[in-house]
Amino acid sequence: MRSKGYARPGVVHGVALAHRRNPWRPVIALVAALSVLTAALPVSATATSTPQIHLLEQEVVPDRPFTAAADADAPNGPIPIPKIIRSRVYHTYYDMTTELQDLAAAHPDIAKLSSLGKSIGGRDLWVMRITNFATLDAGNGTADNGSEGGRWTAYIDGGHHGNEQLGMELAILMIHYLLDDYGGDPLATRFVDAYDIWVTPMVNPDGNVKDNRENNNNIDLNRNYDFEWTDESNHGSGPFSEPESRANGAGMAALDFDFYLSYHTGVDEILLPWAYTTDLAPDDEMYVTVGGILTNLTGIPAVRTGSGLYVATGSSMDYAYGALGAPASTIEVDSTQWRWLTAQAVEDRLSEEFEASVWFLEHIAELRARLSVSAWSLSGGSGRDLHLSLDVENLGYGTPNGTTVTVGSTTGVRIVDVEGNATIPAKGTSVLNMTLVTSHTGRVPLEINITYRELQVNSSRNVTTLLTLELVIPQGSAVIIGGLPLAIAVLIASVVAVVLLVLRRRSRRL
Ligand SMILES: [Zn+2]
DSSP states (O other): OOOTTOOSOSHHHHHHHHHHHOTTHHHHHHHHHHHHHHHTTTOOSOOOSOOEEEEEEEEEEESSTTOOOOOTTOOOSOOOOOOOOOOOOOOOHHHHHHHHHHHHHHOTTTEEEEEEEEOTTSOEEEEEEESOHHHHHSSTTOOSSSOSSOOEEEEEEEOSSTTOHHHHHHHHHHHHHHHHSTTTSHHHHHHHHHEEEEEEOOSOHHHHHHTOSSOTTOOOGGGOSSSSOOOOTTSOSSTTOSHHHHHHHHHHHHHOOSEEEEEEEESSEEEESOSSOSSOOTTHHHHHHHHHHHHHHHOOOEEEHHHHTOOOSSOHHHIIIIITOOOEEEEEEESOOOOTTSSOOHHHHTHHHHHHHHHHHHTGGGSSOOEEEEEEEEEESSSSOEEEEEEEEEOSSSOOEEEEEEEOGGGSEEEEEEESOSOOOTTOEEEEEEEEEEOOOEEEEEEEEEEEESSSSTTSOEEEEEEEEEEEEOGGGOOOBTTBOHHHHHHHHHHHHHHHHHHHHHHHHO
16 A cells, blocks of 8 residues: 555656655665775775786797797898809719718708608609707707797708709708708708708609609699699699609698798799789788899899799699698799709809798798787776787788787686787788776786788688786776776666665555
């Protein structure tokens, strides 16, 4: 039964009537609600210090193995020409085999020779793996280059075309350089210690024995790879129909390498993807930049294969780049192959091509986007939010694809309103702005993951730059309440107080 004075309908009127009955009641309720809220929170009227941020650790985490950070200590001086003196001229398959076996036996700690498989004619496709095995095997695969996750891996081959002798010689020269100059030449030593380099100097031994471009099936092995293969007269019955290209392709695919280099002979050019089309490669900007540097360094023209030389489908370079996601190039030595009657040694004949090869290896970390946070700053703390700015530096010549920022979820910190992550230019810096929301005070660990694909091509690797930071939020400055600023919290408390009063009034009416 309703008593007199409470008969008028409507919630608002009910509240108004409550005022009439006890005008201080809402105020008391509001103060009580605020007291409960503020007692539970580290809010102080005397905020004397501001939040700070410190870097605890920064590391790079690839989604596939073999990538490591060896770029920080890269020497920038002129690239030394290897101190190899060899009087002989060109290798046949047979004396190359003997020489590779002797080299592996002489350098057991840094060289291992194995066979990828047999040619149609039953000849081994030798691959020399060159790395510092002692440090590779120690410590759970942690390399000695100051990073976790392995070593920079390069795959180098030559002799797809059996009559292209100088391309093979270039690959053999690289093996000699790494093994003979290890411990003496600083760069060769660094490559062996911090890299994992695989060299297959003669992909087509049968063709070499017969001085023939194609293999024993008269198939062009460099048109037989399983990427954009086309059915043409000497391309094989299907992709990887030939044992030589199949073995080399399987060796490549098993490695998940960071760079691919193939040696040929014919024109004096550094060839870049794509080969199968005249269309621009997704990472054309990176390739053109790198090609320009190499042309300046060596004088060898750098061209897009398809539009600058000729269209070649099913090539190993396109397979490495398009199917396996690694930066890739082909170095062609000009076709003046036979220098038998000249005084020019092979290493001098090939010095420019060799210099380009060494540059590629030296800069392997930069043949892609490579993000590193170079500076960080925190502002706010007396307003609504904490504002974090990160200077993200791209150390590479590539541009990152699809950069996303996430924050560690266990810290009680939410990250909102990330801005500025669209493009981080090659060799440039971009600012990433974000808002942090937390109710924590004191030392709050904060993990920020900047994840991106290191090349634009779809098959490339995802890389995460993992930043471990520490927020220091003094008690006195913690004005962030569950993600809401104080003014909104007071407003909500007021509404809650009013609603409580109304509910209480309505319950009395029942
Ligand atoms: Zn060739």
